[in-house]
Amino acid sequence: MAYNIKVQNNYDGHVSVKRDYNKGSFTSSDVLGCATVEIGDKDSLRFVDIGDKPLGPGKATWGVVITSRSSVWVFRYEGGGVIELLINPDGTFSLKGNGGLDKI
Secondary structure, X not given: OOEEEEEEEOOOOOEEEOEEOOOEEEEOOOOOOEEEEEEOOOEEEEEXXXXXXOOOOOOOOEEEEEEOOOOEXXXXXXXXXXXXXXXXXXXXXXXXXXXXXXXX
């Protein structure tokens, strides 16, 4: 199944997802398999589509593993998944989505 990443970038430094995006909102338009979001020199997030492999406490069919420099999450969803990434002015971030999101 497919998922997208919706990013709200409030960081003045360089943020990239396959290409550079300016400060503001954007949603990935391509169906994603794997992607990397780099938040300047603050952090890097890797999104890896694991398909229907079981991982984490969620029971939904489809999954994405998200890794940062210090944490790992699994996002489980049915149908089209949307992961929302909020990048704060200081380069920190938060994640949420339309499925289950668990830190593992």
